[in-house]
Amino acid sequence: MTQKTIPWRTLLRLLALACCVLLQGHPAAAAATGFQGPRDMVWSASDGHNQRIYFSTFLNGSWSAPVRVTGDNGDHYLPCIDRAADGTRHLVWAGYDEYGQTIQHATLANGKWSAAERLPALPATSSAPFVTVDDRGRVFVVFIGNDGEDDDIYWSRLENGTWSESRRVHADNDTPDINPYVEITDTNTVVVTWQGYRGDRYLTLQSVWGGDRWQPETVADGADGQAEDEREARSETPAESLPDFVTDKRQVFTRIHGQ
């Protein structure tokens, strides 16, 4: 069954973009681009030695001072964040270090960031993670995994402090599957969307969490997948409305809460 989640997101983005265009140049533009509610922002930027992950939150009309979340010898890219109902933030990113390409995770609770941890039992290489937290506090992470052949979409779940083993979302195949993102729909359904080469082209595919496994993939509305568009759609804040302290705007992810 096709999940119709894209129009809602698109509508919000168009609204935000319209506000941004109308208020461009105004000092209050950043605060007035339709995002008066709380939101979190994470991004990847160099500290002169390594590529780090930074965090800031938008509350009461301004962004908090950026906090550096990672500090080891690795380089960290493609961050993504979500918030549980109790306010705990779950941050995931792709780590490039002596362990290869891995997915890493950290939490922010009571104003303090936990140490970064690698997700257990990952494929040989993993990258491009996306995270969402459901209303029961279960953390779903999807990412590109590769065990030496084609890229596939993998997932893992953090529940009661334990990560599940990473498994493929879709059936085994001989073609690439890339650019995943996971979200909770208005009907509280967990849906993974990604691009997969099927037949003679890339299609936008979806799979729904059935409680104990992912349902067979379906072709999403819009059929033809454009990876760059989907990638851009992951971030909900237009680049031009980002605060000045985000000097590297290439890998920024913002999450608006309370929608």
Place this chain on the structure above:
Amino acid sequence: MKRFLLSVLCSCLLLPLCGPAVAADVIMCVGDSITAGYGVTAPYPSQLQSMVGGKATVVNKGLNGEMTTGGLSRLNGYMLEVKPQYVLILEGANDAIFGVAFSTVKFNLAKMIDTVRFYKATPILSTLPPNTRDPGINAYIPGYNKAIFDLGASMGVTVVDSYSALATNWAGLTSDGLHPNDEGARLIADGFYRVLPYASSGDGGGGGGGCFIATAAFGSQLEPQVQLLRQFRDRILLPHSLGQRFVELYYTWSPPVAEHIARHGWLRGLVRLCLYPLIGLAWCLLHLHPAVLIGGTLGLGLLLTLLGRRRPLVAHPS
């Protein structure tokens, strides 16, 4: 009958000399911001245009942020719109940045090669430049480039090694660690120029060989006869499965034969002589419209046959 066949063969050799003037080729460059020209005044396609002059028109289809997935999705439309003879593909840097493995890049580039060949154009690949802007990702660039080389070898596609051309002095050739500056773009253009059939033999370099016997016979893969046979391979043989099998077979047994030819001067001359009919045929197939080819060949063959018949009548009037 023998005389007719001989005449047809001769006509193949003569047609290149009397064929209609050929329109300038179109070279299409596809890729990401490196091709589009982010941060430079003259992107590599513009510089390539200066190098080839009026011999070809260079069309820049680079798109900022493009990944190979997008390149593949857009390529068919570009082929229909631009109708190029050559397609230069420098793509994959964004895939590396956004966590797409080189196996996927290789998959997508292979599909792009198939698409280019479907339209009877010649694909030319390039390795990815370094990415010192993202040090963690830069460590993986050689893996992507190895995949591109492997793909070129397995599909018989010329690979221009832009990485090697840029890496030794990357700091002086890049604007931001990812994108080449004007001089870097010039080096990329130069790499492509050297494997295109517009470079004069004095330009040195060259690549994308594979025509081992012709190279041995003519002394260099930059000789126009060798380049023509290479185009024949890329545009006539490789788009078809039978042609691909022939090329694979040829690659298997020809290197030792070529080595033997290269060592013997007299044999080189003999092989050159034997190759000329094939070169003539290759030229005709590459440059003439099929109708012109068939009509011209039959017409010229008939003419030569008639001329051949007349001579005995004159020599033996009784």
